[in-house]
Amino acid sequence: MAGETILIVEDDPTMLRGLQDNFGFQGYDVISAVDGEEGLDKALSAEPDLIVLDIMLPKINGFEICRRLRAAELTMPIIMLTAKGQEEDIVMGLNLGADDYVTKPFSIQELLARANALPRRRGIEEAAV
Amino acid sequence: MRDAGHEGYQEMSENMVRQLMDYSHFALASSQRIFLMKQVQDMVHESPSFPTLGAELVGLAYSANNPIIGAPDNLRPTQVDSVWQWVLPGRDRVALFTSRRIRSEVEKLIQQQALPPGATVTLLAPETDPFQVGAFASVALGDPFVDWWLELHLADESLFESTADRQVVIYLWTGALVIAALIAFAAIIAHYMRRQLQLNRLKSDLVSTVSHELKTPLASMRVLVDTLLDGHYQNGQMTQEYLQLIARENVRLSQLIDNFLTFSRLERGTQSFAFSQVDLTEVATTAFEVLRDKLEAAGFVVETAVASSPVLINGDRDALITVVLNLLDNAYKYSDEVKHIVLRVYQEDNAAYLEVEDRGIGMAQRETANIFERFYQMDQQLARQVEGCGLGLNIVKSIVEAHGGSIVVDSRPGAGSKFVVKCPLAATPSSKKLQRIAG
Numbered sequence: 001m002a003g004e005t006i007l008i009v010e011d012d013p014t015m016l017r018g019l020q021d022n023f024g025f026q027g028y029d030v031i032s033a034v035d036g037e038e039g040l041d042k043a044l045s046a047e048p049d050l051i052v053l054d055i056m057l058p059k060i061n062g063f064e065i066c067r068r069l070r071a072a073e074l075t076m077p078i079i080m081l082t083a084k085g086q087e088e089d090i091v092m093g094l095n096l097g098a099d100d101y102v103t104k105p106f107s108i109q110e111l112l113a114r115a116n117a118l119p120r121r122r123g124i125e126e127a128a129v
Numbered sequence: 130m131r132d133a134g135h136e137g138y139q140e141m142s143e144n145m146v147r148q149l150m151d152y153s154h155f156a157l158a159s160s161q162r163i164f165l166m167k168q169v170q171d172m173v174h175e176s177p178s179f180p181t182l183g184a185e186l187v188g189l190a191y192s193a194n195n196p197i198i199g200a201p202d203n204l205r206p207t208q209v210d211s212v213w214q215w216v217l218p219g220r221d222r223v224a225l226f227t228s229r230r231i232r233s234e235v236e237k238l239i240q241q242q243a244l245p246p247g248a249t250v251t252l253l254a255p256e257t258d259p260f261q262v263g264a265f266a267s268v269a270l271g272d273p274f275v276d277w278w279l280e281l282h283l284a285d286e287s288l289f290e291s292t293a294d295r296q297v298v299i300y301l302w303t304g305a306l307v308i309a310a311l312i313a314f315a316a317i318i319a320h321y322m323r324r325q326l327q328l329n330r331l332k333s334d335l336v337s338t339v340s341h342e343l344k345t346p347l348a349s350m351r352v353l354v355d356t357l358l359d360g361h362y363q364n365g366q367m368t369q370e371y372l373q374l375i376a377r378e379n380v381r382l383s384q385l386i387d388n389f390l391t392f393s394r395l396e397r398g399t400q401s402f403a404f405s406q407v408d409l410t411e412v413a414t415t416a417f418e419v420l421r422d423k424l425e426a427a428g429f430v431v432e433t434a435v436a437s438s439p440v441l442i443n444g445d446r447d448a449l450i451t452v453v454l455n456l457l458d459n460a461y462k463y464s465d466e467v468k469h470i471v472l473r474v475y476q477e478d479n480a481a482y483l484e485v486e487d488r489g490i491g492m493a494q495r496e497t498a499n500i501f502e503r504f505y506q507m508d509q510q511l512a513r514q515v516e517g518c519g520l521g522l523n524i525v526k527s528i529v530e531a532h533g534g535s536i537v538v539d540s541r542p543g544a545g546s547k548f549v550v551k552c553p554l555a556a557t558p559s560s561k562k563l564q565r566i567a568g
Contacts, residue, residue, distance in 0.1 A: 012345055014374050018352035025361055056341065083344040104348035108355040 006115070007048040008032045009039030009065065010081065011057050019052060022108050023115070036060025043069055050115060051078045053098070055089065063096055070097035077118035079111070142173045149179065342385055346378040353378075377423075384454075391451060392520045395527045402445035402531055406555050409440040409449070409481050413474045416453035424461060429468040440476045441555040448528045455521040456485040456548050463546065464489035481552045488545040497538050501526040525550075 006028040010016040013034070020030050031046055033039035036057040043051055043065065051069075055062035066078055080093040080101040090101055100114050149166055163186060166179045212227055353371050362368045413435055424431055453472075460470045464487050473484040492500070501522050525548075529536045534552035 012349055014349035014378055015345070015352060017374065018349060018356055021361070022352070022356055083341040083348065104344045105351040106348065108352050108359075 005029045005048040006050045007042055008052045010054045011035055026112060036065055040065050040068060049076055051076060053078055054081045063092060066096045066098050079115060145169050146177045346382040350375050350378045388520055391524055402448055404443050404445055406441050407444045407446045407449060409442055409483055410435045410474045412449045413453050413472055416450045417472055420457050429470055432471045434473040436475045440474055440481045442481045442552045443555050444532050452525050452528050455525045459521055460485055460487035479554055481554050483550040484547060486547040491540045491542045491544050491546050493542050497540050
């Protein structure tokens with residue numbers, strides 16, 4: 001994953017710290033945001049290769065960020081973090097253009113595996129076109 | 130088609146009119162009956178009037194607006210006298226209505242009907258009214274309202290004779306009222322359903338908020354523990370840092386659970402306070418010490434202006450500490466750029482005061498009226514501004530009121546908020562005696 005940029009949007013400082021470190025170990029260049037507004041700005045300006053997005057965020061929620069990024073025709077993979085295991089949240093996230101989700105509390109290994117799989121999958125799709 | 134002179138046609142249209150008004154033998158869907166009535170009116174030269182048409186139209190409009198309700202097919206009397214049940218289709222819920230409730234709703238509806246002057250209609254529920262003497266006509270409401278009757282009373286019996294054949298008209302009036310009664314039922318049930326749905330939404334909001342709040346620290350702890358287990362951190366200092374973060378999340382989780390439990394006990398009225406003479410200055414200082422690390426780590430400057438001599442009140446020390454903790458936590462959550470909190474304890478005019486003032490985001494006047502309501506914060510739904518579940522201030526208010534005190538908030542958007550708790554001072558020896566006599 002060396003050279004790939006990941007944006008982590010998460011308002012909980014402890015969770016953010018854990019995610020930053022782990023994606024850092026994987027070789028990602030990590031940028032982060034602690035609220036929805038900052039997250040959206042950084043996503044639009046830095047155009048990261050991957051976004052890990054919490055749903056419950058101050059100012060702008062994760063669904064809205066997802067919708068606006070897709071509306072701006074940005075296609076980078078987005079993984080949603082949700083503390084609610086409710087089906088409708090997940091469906092809503094996926095409908096708004098998220099590529100995958102994990103439900104809190106999650107195993108960091110699972111999140112890393114899903115994150116690593118996504119750009120690859122996208123790469124295959126693009127190659128196939 | 131229109132040929133009023135033709136004998137066969139005349140007979141056919143009369144037959145049609147009779148059938149359309151025969152509710153007991155000629156079963157039709159409401160929409161079909163309305164269609165046919167209108168067709169007949171249109172085709173027959175001397176347009177027959179259908180007195181039930183108005184009621185049919187109302188009924189149709191109602192069921193179009195309330196598609197899930199429809200006719201109360203599942204309404205049945207229960208084994209208990211005068212209690213009716215309505216089983217919601219496909220659900221495990223049952224609505225119960227008393228006969229009296231049903232009667233009053235139907236009567237309300239009957240009163241709204243445009244009856245000819247001099248005519249009154251009464252509804253007879255089973256075993257509630259004896260048949261009144263002098264009813265002009267009565268009709269059974271039929272299934273499921275077995276033994277329910279509508280009675281038509283006329284001030285002047287000649288009222289109907291001039292207009293039409295009496296039996297038919299009376300029948301039609303009462304037929305219309307049966308439909309009206311069914312509509313009334315649908316209305317009661319719709320009302321009941323709305324309330325149920327609101328209650329259910331509130332409950333599921335609470336469950337999802339609570340589970341979100343509990344899962345957040347759990348999720349953080351799991352990520353950190355997994356990271357340590359993966360052996361990424363070989364050096365002791367980083368490990369130490371992670372363990373401290375985990376410990377902090379653990380404390381946060383405990384505080385959350387304490388708050389939920391306190392709330393739940395207050396809600397059920399089982400929270401018992403252990404009252405004794407408590408020094409409010411000591412309570413405030415203890416609570417501040419608990420949060421000092423968290424506040425200072427986040428860059429807060431906390432000013433304490435606590436009276437130098439004890440401010441004594443009758444209270445539960447632990448509950449009062451919860452009050453101060455929740456107020457400080459509230460100031461912490463709602464501070465944005467300026468992280469400044471003032472904590473004051475003083476006594477004035479025979480009352481004890483505790484103030485927590487912040488220079489945070491503040492709120493508008495209309496919001497200050499609601500903030501002590503539980504789950505108030507929940508209105509913001511997904512656009513969550515801060516952590517928490519909207520219980521903290523509700524708990525504060527409940528505890529303060531249990532101490533015979535009051536809490537007010539003074540706040541302006543962008544300027545910050547000041548919460549002022551006022552409690553009666555502990556009784557002096559002389560008034561204590563009085564209190565004992567009174568108690």
